[in-house]
Amino acid sequence: MKQETIKKLESRGVKIKDLVPILYDLQKPYIPELTMDQCEESILAVLDKRDIQHTILTGIALDELAEKGMLDEPLLSILRQDDGLYGIDEILALGMGTLYGTIGSTNFGYLDKVKPGIIKKLDTTPERVNTFLDDLVCGLVAAAASRLAHRNKDLKELNIKQSTD
Amino acid sequence: MKQETIKKLESRGVKIKDLVPILYDLQKPYIPELTMDQCEESILAVLDKRDIQHTILTGIALDELAEKGMLDEPLLSILRQDDGLYGIDEILALGMGTLYGTIGSTNFGYLDKVKPGIIKKLDTTPERVNTFLDDLVCGLVAAAASRLAHRNKDLKELNIKQSTD
Amino acid sequence: MKQETIKKLESRGVKIKDLVPILYDLQKPYIPELTMDQCEESILAVLDKRDIQHTILTGIALDELAEKGMLDEPLLSILRQDDGLYGIDEILALGMGTLYGTIGSTNFGYLDKVKPGIIKKLDTTPERVNTFLDDLVCGLVAAAASRLAHRNKDLKELNIKQSTD
């Protein structure tokens, strides 16, 4: 299911490569020795999680169905206008962001507000409905950031066992 | 949007009247003077909340689209089989359940596991996809239970102001 | 308990007046007609909620006990150093932030990362342990922001009933 999830993200205009620098900028201040490769590895590892795959596939399905007009009103208009008070996209993405620890919530909220790089572009693609997609991407990067932070600490504690669970 | 939400629930086989006794049994041990009318009033008050309406409409939309085969694989099969590891229905319903305070999480989890009354029926209607619906109903009743518990305490504290916010 | 909560915040260096401009800056872009008075009113209304009071009192108690050295190790050192991987402060504050709807999570994460005004000061007061306090303040302002956003929409919908629940 991991490959279907990555393909689905790409079909909506999101390449893992686009997320790597966002994650790098987010964690570099805390992990000076961080590399782009480690960021890519962490995003791919997060995508192994069944909950992450389910969340991305479900959120994108709702975007696609809204785009095709295949949802009933009033939900259709809410998703098409990305109603600021519709919080289901946030709740799904937050669930991803905290799967590697609650510190993910801070990174999720920050990314969702600041919308760096590709995230901003997703949020402002008029011909597309990306109500869920931009939040999903924030949640994915936030989860990868939490994972990096915990693993970095684990390594420092020379406690590899911990990091394999 | 409240009326659309109630109509949508009814179109999926859930009447508010079916939820009243579930809420009553859940809270009666803590509020001896509780009446069925207060339970119905509390469920209807919870349905006034925009987040509750959004969650119910979104979850039911996914059930309906899965029923009609209008979702891509692997999501379609996951929802049709109500895969026990698919947690998006829980995360949405839990978001409802905790909107009136974190004690809602206990009632949500309990209802989702024990599945009293209509909830069990929803979970075992073969010709229908109710992957989200049964959890949404648990979340709705859990939210109404939290609201009742807090209001009961508020009244005891003769602090009506508190209960109107 | 509301007054005890406000007093406790003040005893830790947080005046409601300090939070008003933070909330104002956060919501002004979405509510052009927003006033400082409405921001103060919203923060005070959020402080009426039992869950908000409980969270603030619990988090500040942990800060105070860490400050006095009355916690066992390793928790004492974790709180005194504000270990970046300690997420209990975030989880408590996030619970506050989402009590008025899941959109609160975005504002919480943003505030917790950017730390405007008093929040930055709290996070960098060496002689004090404010591991929980800065997150609690972010959660409180985020909750007040969600409340303002929902009420603003409610008023637009001329649906006062909704806003009193």
Add this chain to the structure above:
Amino acid sequence: MKQETIKKLESRGVKIKDLVPILYDLQKPYIPELTMDQCEESILAVLDKRDIQHTILTGIALDELAEKGMLDEPLLSILRQDDGLYGIDEILALGMGTLYGTIGSTNFGYLDKVKPGIIKKLDTTPERVNTFLDDLVCGLVAAAASRLAHRNKDLKELNIKQSTD
């Protein structure tokens, strides 16, 4: 920190051995080949997680401080009476329960309501303040249950890689 966490649980009357049968009864219906050893292994693996350790140490600290009367009012009385509307214990434990996926929320809520085995005993030990402890134990077992469920599915999918992340 794992050993300190296990010691702290034992000092409050909770042995890992007491939790094994609760987890076994919870997951046996879904994993027929489940053994007691696998349950113990899963609980110990969950205790490797930094977030789990932090949550348990923080919650127990609040119980101990309440027991010793070292908290200010009104928090002291709230914890000593285990006020049913105090939801901080639930929010902390729920954070543990969902660390291995959102399905943990159902098991947490169920355990917290039904209180099997040692959990009931903790909730009714008059001379002790266990306001947090019983919820923490529910959250720990719920997390271990989610982990078992996901690993069981992973193994079925012959996807070991997935289970080591």
